[in-house]
Amino acid sequence: MSFFSLKTDDKDKYKVYIENFERAYLNETTRFYKQKAGQYLTEHGILSYLHYADQKLKEEEKRARRYLESVPECNSVPLLVRRCVDVFVTEFREQITNECPNLIENNDIERLRLVFVLLDHTGDISSLTQSLESFIVKQGLDNMLKNKDTIKQDPESYVQQLLDLYRQFSNLVRDAFLNDPRFLTSRDKAFQKIINDISVFQLDMPARATRGTTRTTLAESRCPELLAQYCDILLRKGTSTHKKYSSEEIEVKLKDVLLLLKYVQNKDVFMRFYKGALTRRLILDTSIDNELEESIVIQLRDVGMPAEFIIKLQQMFKDLKLNRDMNEEFRTVCPSSRNNNTMMDSFSFKILSAAAWPHPGDKIDVSLPAQIEDVLPEIEEFYKKKHSGRKLTWYHTVSNGQLTFTSKNGKYDLDVSTLQASVLFSWNHRPTNKLTFSELKLATNIPEIELKKTLWSLISFAKLKQQLIYYEPHVESYQDLNEMSLFWINYDFTIIRAGKIQTRGHINMIQRLQLNTEKGREEENEEIMFLRGERTKEAIVKIMKTRQRMNNAQLQTELIEILKNMFVPSKKLIKEMIEWLIDHRYMARSETNISEYVYVA
Incomplete structure (x- = not known):
């Protein structure tokens, strides 16, 4: 038709x-x-x-x-x-x-x-993207809760579980949804919720961004801490995780961490833990590869870590390189070296920039062996000649060394902290004596709480079947040690491997180098919150100076966009900082609209 x-x-x-x-x-x-x-x-x-x-x-x-x-x-x-x-x-x-x-x-x-x-x-796939996001969040949190006890003690299991989940749903988005950007966004939103969730692990942070105002806390995700710990066990010599992977595999796994890190909101907390672990690796010389360490720092910059943080990390590596040259020069002019002080062959010092490295907390005056006490003034004099006007402060709590201990069964090299060494040297002139806690406190000059922790590391070292120091009466924790506790050297000490006594051996007794005290960690948390407040105020002023006039919703959106690479400010924090800026006449509320702000020049 x-x-x-x-x-x-x-x-x-x-x-x-x-x-x-x-x-x-x-x-x-x-x-x-x-x-x-x-x-x-x-x-x-x-x-x-x-x-x-x-x-x-x-x-x-x-x-x-x-x-x-x-x-x-x-x-x-x-x-x-x-x-x-x-x-x-x-x-x-x-x-x-x-x-x-x-x-x-x-x-x-x-x-x-x-x-x-x-x-x-139909042009509307929101129901499907929402289903995907909800399912990823539910499965992710269910898996975390199910394996909570395991992954709490094992950062590697935690990271691997997150990566398995990420790959599972990345493959799903690729195969079922052809990597459509809307589904990639849903996947990313879901992972951000999982990683920043506090129902599985939480870290308590001060509730206010001003110093010394409150002891109340806010819960945040512990994910950044666990990611930093995982980086540490990959980059530190001697860990079981490091031993089972090749260099290439370690680099791949570190890149996996960087992938997860982009979903972390409180990146400033990651920086704190990462920097602390890096400091321990560099001070104890336990890093598997300093070049790899520097490469990771550059990659941290590439995933959005603040420039000021990266600059400080890079300065830490510069300090170490300068120290290598300084130590060589010092040995050629050191009086102790010329006087045949045999210790000088293995002695080294690290002079570190106070602005770049974590503050070790309160300075503790520890009784040191005479050979070391004699060298320190020489180092100070040598440094003054090179850098007039600069002052050195020695932090013995983060220093360390190696001692050779001879028992009835053999000779053993012990890596010890300076505090551990000071305790052991207390028996140098009275090797068979039993010493009370009070006598050790007098001999070492170590504050009571730090002395208890140091003694506990020598009398209950988990890796040893026989302890280096014996004590009585038996207690359950270092806190129970008291003035009348008795300690003595175990001259039957030995290292046992595969059921056999070793006549020679080496053991690292330092465990985790204590960078600061409990009080110092609390102050560090307060410092993080204080800096968040300062960064929030700076960003608000920058936005208002550009915009001149802005409503509250627009200001919050733009503020989060600026700060998200470091942390996501809470509404409470934003409100507090806006009130502070209004009180100090940096900005004002509009006379015609209470939810609108005006920049004050």
Whole structure:
């Protein structure tokens, strides 16, 4: 059948086609499938219906391209597709979206792709992206809670669990949703929630961003601490994790940490723990590779760590390089070296920039061996000649050395902290005596709480079957040691491996180098919160100076965007800092709108 109409106006040349053919074609197709679609869904269920709907959409689009006009004036094919989408998808959207969580849980790639294609025709896939995000969060937190006790003690298990989850759903987004940016965004939002969740692990931080005002705390995720610990066990010599991987595998795993780090909100907390662990590795010379360490610092910069943090880390490496040259020069001019002080062959010092390295806390005056006491003034004099006006402060709590201990069974090299060495040297002139806690306190000059911790590390070292020092009476923790506790050297000491006594051996007794005291850690947490407040104030002033006038919602959005690479400020913190800036006349509330702020020059 053909239709002809003689017209002189091009505008109406498709009018007969549209009114007499296209309209009938669209209406009849719609009527036919309205009956068929519902019937098919009832008889075969939603899973089969997904295939049916996709197949019929393709068939009808192909048929439409064959029989309908495709010129721009008609737009027939898109109209037909739109009608079919309404019938096959929009009409049954609820049934389709209700099946999404099950499909995601079963990793049903084929049907998820069908759902994606069908819903994408409607222009609204929010129900599918929300299902994906909700499922990732639920599964991630369920897994964390299920394995809480294990991963709390093992950062490697924690990181591996996060990575497994990330890869699982990254593969799902790739295979089912073709890496569509909307689904990548849902995955990223979900991981941000998991990583920053406090229901599994939490870290207590001061509640206020001003110094000395309160002891109340706010809970934050411990994820940045665990990530920093994992970096440490990968980069530190002697750990079981480091031993089982090649250099190439370690680099890959460190890049995995950087991948997870981009989802961490409180990056300033990660910086604190990472810097503390790096300091221990550099001071104790336990890093597997300093070049790799420097490379990681550059990569931390690339994932958005603040420039001031990176500059300080880079200064730490510069200090070590300068110290190597300074130590060599000192040995050539040192009087002790010329006087045949044999200790000078293995003696070294580290002079570190106070602005770059973590502050070791309160200075403790420890009784040192005479050989070391004699050398320190020489180092100070040598340094003054090179750098006039600078003052050196010795922090013995972060110093360390190696002692050789001779027992009845052999000779053993012991890596010890300066505090441990001071305790052991207390027996030099009375090797068989039993010394009370009071006598050791007098001999070492170590404050009571630090002396208790140091003694505990020598009388209950977990890696030893026989302890270096024996004591009585028995107590359960270092806190229970008292003035009358007795200590003596175990001259039957030995290292046992595979059930056999070793006549020679080496053991690191330093464990975790204590950079500061409990009080120091609390002050460090307060410092983090104080700096958050300062950064928030600086950012608000910068924004207001540029914008001049801004409402509260816009200010919060822009502020979070500026600070998110370091931390995400809470609404409470933002409010406190705005009030502070208003009180100090950096900005003011608008006279006509209470939720609007005005910059004050």
